[in-house]
Amino acid sequence: MLVVSLAAGVLSLLLAAAAAARTGRDLIVRRYRRGRTVRRVLVAVYATLGLGLLGHALIPHPETPHVAEAVIIAVLMALGVTIALMPHFRISTPAASTPRRVLAIGAHPDDLEIACGASLARLVDAGHDVHALVMSHGAVGGDPTRRPGEALSGARFLGLASVTVHDLPDTNLALTENQMIGHIEDAIRRIRPHIVLTHSDHDQHQDHHAVHLATLRAARNHHSILCFESPSTTRQFNPDVFLEVDDYTDIKVEAVLAHRDQSGKPYMTPSVLTSTTRFRGRQAKSTHAEAFEAVRLLVNETGVL
Known part of the structure; x- marks a missing residue:
């Protein structure tokens, strides 16, 4: 015994x-x-x-x-x-009848997980090909030797097909607009996304706003652009597209927690993240949701919502 x-x-x-x-x-x-x-x-x-x-x-x-x-x-x-x-x-998300390609563009290594991590995971589980593009290492807001690796870890956990992290100057991305436009244009040519996700125009963080403008210029001929919600969006953020993420809030939280370098910031806490998805879920007449503003959205081309 x-x-x-x-x-x-x-x-x-x-x-x-x-x-x-x-x-x-x-x-x-x-x-x-x-x-x-x-x-x-x-x-x-x-x-x-x-x-x-x-x-x-x-x-x-x-x-x-x-x-x-x-x-x-x-x-x-x-x-x-x-x-x-x-x-x-077990999470059971219906498979998309026609898998699509998605390109999500963020300023800093944790932006995408905070803003739309649950949506990205859900799109992956539905069979879509989801890619991420990050413009900086986040050197001003954290440790630039750690943050790119944390971006890779978060993307891997969500199941993204790829993540590219550039090293443009944190807090001064507006000074490199042409470089950002070039990076985004290259990604669009390479990935050929059916839908592009990026920061909102209604965002008081200068880098987020700079990425928004660069995306609009680089994707000027693209038919479908949605803007996600970050902790620095203003009261003018007015979503008109919602994605139900009832089964994905824990996944979003865990992906954000992968960014340990930023763990002391209040908007990284599970309570804040889940309260945001719950609030947007209430607006969408669901339990949990993530919210987006549509710059434009050609529905028959996207097929991901």
């Missing part, structure tokens, strides 16, 4: 560790509804059972000879319940 207890305890702790690790995040949070809660529960249950079994095996308790058997049964039951219930929590 000692060997069995030790083996069951080690197995439980390994399951807890797997759920807590990045692979667990990628598997559970990215693929299951309420994934952050599910992940926390799995870690707590398996860690508690594992520590209990190891403690009982290493510190004999003659007065409770059957505790180990009970805990082993609990481990097996927890594993069985996990296997049985997980399919019911």
Whole structure:
């Protein structure tokens, strides 16, 4: 029984560790509804059972000879319940009848996740080919040696097909408008997107506004441009397009949290992120949504909303 207890305890702790690790995040949070809660529960249950079994095996308790058997049964039951219930929590997004290409353009490494991370994940799950373009390393607002890697991590977690991070001057993007236009034009030629997402005209951050203007100029001949909402948009931000993201708010939160260099900023917190999607969901007569302003939208060409 000692060997069995030790083996069951080690197995439980390994399951807890797997759920807590990045692979667990990628598997559970990215693929299951309420994934952050599910992940926390799995870690707590398996860690508690594992520590209990190891403690009982290493510190004999003659007065409770059957505790180990009970805990082993609990481990097996927890594993069985996990296997049985997980399919019911699986995110199931209808596949698009015609997959499209999407290009999302942001000023800084965390902008896209904060503004429309849930929408990007949902579009990926529907089968669309989603690409990201970031204009700066965010050197003024954080550590430029870390932030590009965090952008790659966030994009990988969301499932984006590609992310390109340029190193134009943070807080001074307006001074490099022609370079930005060139980068965006190159991306449009390469990706041939059916829809372009970018910052709003109603954004008081100078870099966000500069990217908006550069996008309009680079995509002057493009038929479908939507502008997303960032924490620095003004009261004039007036969305007319919404995408329901009920199953994707936890995914958005986890993608934002991948930007650990920015973790001290209040708009990066789960409560702020979820309250925003809940507010926009209420406007859209749904539970959670992300909001966009349409510069123009040729519906029969986009096929992604």
